[in-house]
Amino acid sequence: MKFSENWLRELVEIQADRAQLAHALTMAGLEVEELTALGEGLAGVVVAEIVAAEKHPEADRLKVCKVDAGQSAPLQIVCGAPNARVGLKAPLATVGATLPGGVSIKAAKLRGVESLGMLCSAKELGIDADASGLLELPADAPVGAPLADYLGLPDASIELKLTPNRPDCLGLLGLAHDVAALFGSHVKAGGQAPAPVASGARRGIRLEAGADAPRYLGRVVEGIDPAARTPLWLAERLRRAGLRPIGAVVDITNYVMLELGQPLHAFDNGALEGDVVVRHARAGEALKLLDGSEAKLDEGFVVIADERKALAVAGVMGGHDSRVTDATRDVFLEAAHFAPAAIMGRARRLGLHTDASHRFERGVDPELPRRALERATELLLAIAGGRAGPVLAAERAQDLPVPQPVALRRARLARVLGVAVPDAEVVRIFTALGMHVEATGEGWRITAPSRRFDIEREEDLIEEVARIHGYDNIPTHTPAGALRLAVEPEARIGELALREQLAARGYYEAVNLSFVPEELLARWGFAGGLVPLANPLSADLAVMRPSLLPGLVEALRHNRARQQERVRLFEVARVFGAGDPPVETPSLAIAACGAARAEQWGEAARPLDFYDLKGELDALIAWGGEPGRWSVHADGLPPWLHPGRGARVARDGVTAGYLGALHPQLARALDLGPDVHVLELALEPLLARRLPRAQPVPRFPLVRRDIAVELPEEVSWSQIEQVVRGKLGGVLCELRLFDRYSGKGIESGRKSLAMGLILQDASRTLTDDDADRCVREAVTALETACKARLRG
Template sequence: MKFSENWLRELVEIKADRAALAHALTMAGLEVEELTPLGENLSGVVVAEIIGAQKHPEADRLQVCKVDAGSGEPLQIVCGAPNARIGIKVPLATVGANLPGGIAIKAAKLRGVESFGMLCSAKELGIDNDASGLLELSSDAPVGRPLADYLGLPDASIELKLTPNRPDCLGLVGLAHDVAALFGSHVKVPAQAEAAVTGAACRGIRLDAGADAPRYLGRIIEGFDPTARTPLWLAERLRRAGLRPISAVVDVTNYVMLELGQPLHAFDNDTLQGDIVVRHAHDGETLKLLDGSEVKLDTGFLLIADEKKALAVAGVMGGYDSRVTDATHNIFLESAHFAPAAIMGRARKLGMHTDASHRFERGVDPELPRRALERATELLLAIAGGKAGPVLVAENPSDLPKPAAVGLRRARLKRVLGVEVADAEVARIFTALGMQVETTAEGWRITAPSSRFDIEREEDLVEEVARIYGYDRIPTHIPAGELALAIDPEARLNELAVREQLAAREYYEAVNLAFVSHALLAKWGIGEKLVPLANPLSADLAVMRPSLLPGLIEALSHNRARQQERVRLFEIGRVFGAGDPPVETPSLAIVASGHARAEQWGEAARPLDFFDLKGDLDALIAWGGEPQRWSVHADGLPGWLHPGRGARVARDGQTAGYLGALHPQLAKTLDLGPDVHVLELALEPLLGRRLPKAQPVPRFPAVRRDIAVDVPEQMAWSQIEQAVRSSLGAALVELRLFDRYSGKGVEAGRKSLAMGLILQDASRTLTDDDADHCVRNAVAALEMSCEAKLRG
């Protein structure tokens, strides 16, 4: 936001110099990014008129001008500006004047011709960067008047670096409220009077965009003079705000935008057909814009259209075919409120950034359109004449934002700021900011004006008091150090313990972005329940990751490409699944490749295999103290896992994750070798821990019985273990698998497993009959559920 200091001082009384004003704005969160003094030390520079001009006898590019400076006799000035000509009024630096930049004006001879002063460009005067020629003044500029008085100098151009939550300060009137609160003064902005309606021209307006465009106003102004020149005071304010004066209509709309913060647009009324329609664009619809570019739109764009064609991209830029030209005498002037979400990102999608989009996507006061339309009408009629028709209004009140009261507790304010602010000062601050204040027993109820989109909760009100009261007035205290330490529940492991355990097993922790590309997920065959980003940073970061493994494998591949033969990485983070809202699941992933052990002399090198990674998983499970609740199964594997070297990991029968080697086809696609093994688990089941419970040492001895059964080769030990434990219950203290055999004496396709049953009863000594009964129950269960046969 760039503006003239003098303009701001006209709107609000500021009892401070320029440096103090800039400091106060910055300390209030409205950072002054640049401050450029304009027209300093212009004494001796006056308005002059060129009344004669001849070619210099000794130089082709110089002219000898006769200049009327209002002092009686014309002055002779040698000038090389290309636009120097008879009849124009320009600035004249007389002999003795000192211009910005240290230029001292003296009488001189140029190529043998005397010159008594210098005709000046805007750059030489320090009021603009234009050095292409002399600064041409209005034809009614009074000859001989000091230029500083005529142009309202000295002044300064101030540029603020506003945060996105302060769109109200993108207009001088909104900024004036903050300045009034800072300096204890009042805003000097009169109520906007309605322009006299002298015309009857009307046009229908239809709102077909729902909540995206809840309010649209327009007015037809007929018979204005398109050649009317913008007044000097208005043109100068635009220049000092960084805008170039163009024409009366454009300059007025820009001026009102800077003054109030409401973007406006004018259409050539004679090019419009039928009603104005505010609607969404059709997919693939095209429009030629004011800058001459033709854009292709989709249904996410808002359009201003008539009954035949599109006229403008709402909140961004007008169309070329309906633009106001030098031949335009009748205009349709629009002023609207658009929902910020409907404009956000649209200009960037078209590869542009406009003053209108900058304001609309941050939020413009929904009550401003009427006031801005009346103000623009008032200025345009005064400058270019014409007849103003009635204000045409279309709105959906139910879709307009409604300010809500927010409570501020006195005790909360004091606790957060660390200083007690007087009640009267708090009320003054909010009143000066244009807010309604209601005193309550605990503090205040504050209703923000419709322009303050950022006031939503108590913390926002605390911030307002802090920045206006002054951060420099809030004392600095050393923290007391009284920390409320959170105690981890005993039934849950700390994530740090998992990290330390993995680090002790030679894994390095990796941290990857939570975004991945569609293309990478397609390689993994993952395409369901994805959470796409509405506004991704790039195409490679367009989806929230549904798994940690794709990103972790990319890190592994990156390391292997840099001569790291043995890579072992893990990551703990969240994965995302589709839902309303999206489902976030804390997860753990491990990837490993290369040799099972680091290179050494005591053990021969061998490649990593499934059981190495399973050993790491068993070590993590053992920390929870309940390994019997976990099981590994060969069914239900995802497509990215090797069908013969992978497993599904379950806790209490519920799938918790997957373990094994990458599928050969995926490994080939990712340019990896066959030795890459992965593990991914939901983190919460892994963090569960059995609470330690004291119990007496058993008084009665344990009994061991060994049995050997042959079972189908594909039968998993987890299923066998579950069958035995279920059949024996509390009597079984421990189950030990101590032998596996297949070959001679065992049928093809089967295997022999020998296991020890450790039996014990806390209340008595088990007899041989008790032990034999347990063995019979275990064998029966195995025969029924595992196709087992007892071996002799």
């Protein structure tokens, strides 16, 4: 929010200088981000008129001007401005003046021609950044008058950095209430008198957008002067607020928006056909906007339309075809209230950010439209003439927000602030802020005005007292109390410990955004169960990530593109699935590529493969102390995994994640090589840890029996281990795979696995017969479940 200091002082009495005002605003939570002094040091600068202008005899770009400055005779001024011309009124710095930039004006000769002063641009005077030519003053500017008096200088342009919960301060009138409360004064601006109705011009209004647009007001003003110029005082206030004057009608709507905080729009009434209809856009509907861009709309947008076409995107920008032009004599002024949710994010979807959308998506006082419409009409009639028709209004009262009273307890206020604020001061603060105060036994019942959307609960009222009473008036105390230390459960590995473990294994932690482009997810094959954002930061960050891998692999690709051939990355974060509310799952992801080991002399380099990443997984699983509860399977792979070099990871038979090489098609689409391997697991199963239990050292010896079985190629080791353990139970201490063979002597499509059965009984020594029986049972189980045959 940017505004003129003098304008604010006109609305509210301020017994403080500029520095004190800026400090008070900042301490009240309305941070002054920038303060620019305007028009200081303009003594000796007057309004002048060029009465003659000739080309300089020695310079093509200079002119020798005769300038009337209200003195007994015209002054000779040499000027190089391109807009210097006869009849122009512009500022003249007379001999002896010192401009804000430190330039002292003296009599001088330029290329042999005497010059007794300097005609000035706005930048040279320190009141604007425009240095393209002389500052052009209106034709009725009084010649010889001090420029500072004529322009209302000195002044300052103040820019506030407002938080999103204070949309009421996006208008000077709302800000004035805070200033009045801070300085113990009152707001000078009273109510707005209705403009005189001199025309019967009407136009029907229909509300068809439901709760998204519950109030719409309009008025036809006929017979305005299209050549009317914006008065200097209004144009200067717009400039000092950062807006460029455009034309009388548009400038008036902008002025009222800055003054009251209510955006307005003016249509060329002759371009409208039939009733004004406030409705949702139709799918595929297009509208050319004021800036010349083409807006592609859908049902999520609210539009202002007539009987035949859309006229404007509600709360964002008007349409090009219904704009006010230099030939417009009849205008239709509109002022409306839109629900913030209906406007939020719509401007960004169109690649825009407008003053109207900035206000509407934060919330505008629903009671402002009528006052703003009357104020705009008053200014329009005074500046451009015309005849105003009656105010036309349509509303859905049931959908308009109604302020609710909030209780404030005296004891709670004192407890939170740490200081007792006198009752009279509390009442003064809320009254000055425009709130209705009702005393109760425990404190007060406060009803905020309709412009204060942020007052919802008791804490909001306490904050109001704190910032207006002054944080400097609240004593500082060191907090006292005992901190309760959180106890880490022994049955769970800490996330920090997991991160440290992975860092120790050579991985770098990555932190990616939780939002990803929908196109990237489609490339990976994530189609259903996505969580779209209603208000995305940008079009390419519109979906919550269902997996950590797309973002992590993008980070790997980014590093690869910068000559990092061996990359090791991991991320611990949440992924999101569809639900109400969306389901959040803490996850771990790993992405790696390049050589299996860092460059060294001890062994030959080889590329990373599936078993390297499987080894990392085994190390993490073993950390929890229950590797037997985990299994790896070759079925049920997602589309982004290589079908022959991927695996599904399960704990207690429930899928916990996946690992393996990227699918070749995906790797090619991402411009990656075949060596990129990934792992993603749900975090909670991985962090579960078995508590250590003391057990006696076994008294009886181990017995080992080795067997070799031939079985189909597609049977995995995890299936074999599950079958053997299920059959032998607690007698089997360990099952070791020590050889794999396929080739000569083995049927095509089959393989031979040699394994060692480590047997032990806690109650007795196993005999040879016991061991042989275990071998027979294991072989029989494998023959039945895995189509295995014992090799001789």
